[in-house]
Amino acid sequence: MVGLVIRANSAVGIFNFDSTPNAFSFVDQIAVALSTVITSAPITVTGIDTTAAITISGGTYDKNASGSFTSSAGTVVNGDAIRARVTSSGSNSTAVSATVTIGGVSDTFIATTLAAAPSDLFFDDLSTGETKTMNGVSWGGNSGQADIISGF
DSSP states (O other): OOOEEEEEETTEEEEEEOOOOOOOOOOEEEEOOTTTEEEEOOEOOOSSSEEEEEESSSEEEEEESSOOOOOSSSEEEETEEEEEEEEEEETTTTTTEEEEEEEEEEEEEEEEEEOOOEEEEOOOOBBTTTTEEEEEEEEEEEETOOOOOOOO
């Protein structure tokens, strides 16, 4: 962006302002709860010396921990802290994302829900001294109690 022309003592200066920030990267979150609002850790806008446009798709953002999350376009300045927010999926092992673009530079915040509990987990009545193994985990009976023996 070209800005400001200054005349001082007959000298003319043209200054180029930089509205393209340094690359930034949100820390993705994994194993989040289902259908829950998930907020990223903040990123800090660096490398600009004028305002830059900010947009988001797929979620909302806030600036400087204001708590006022929005999906509307706005502006940021050097040093602003930006957080992205999404609502996690209602399904297990499913990613939801929001892409933040600042001055033409983008990163995507991803929140992935936790995996479903194994469906083949079961307990069986075991005779005293009997041992069973499933998927590398062994357990055995001892006076009517199930004891995990190995596999962890």
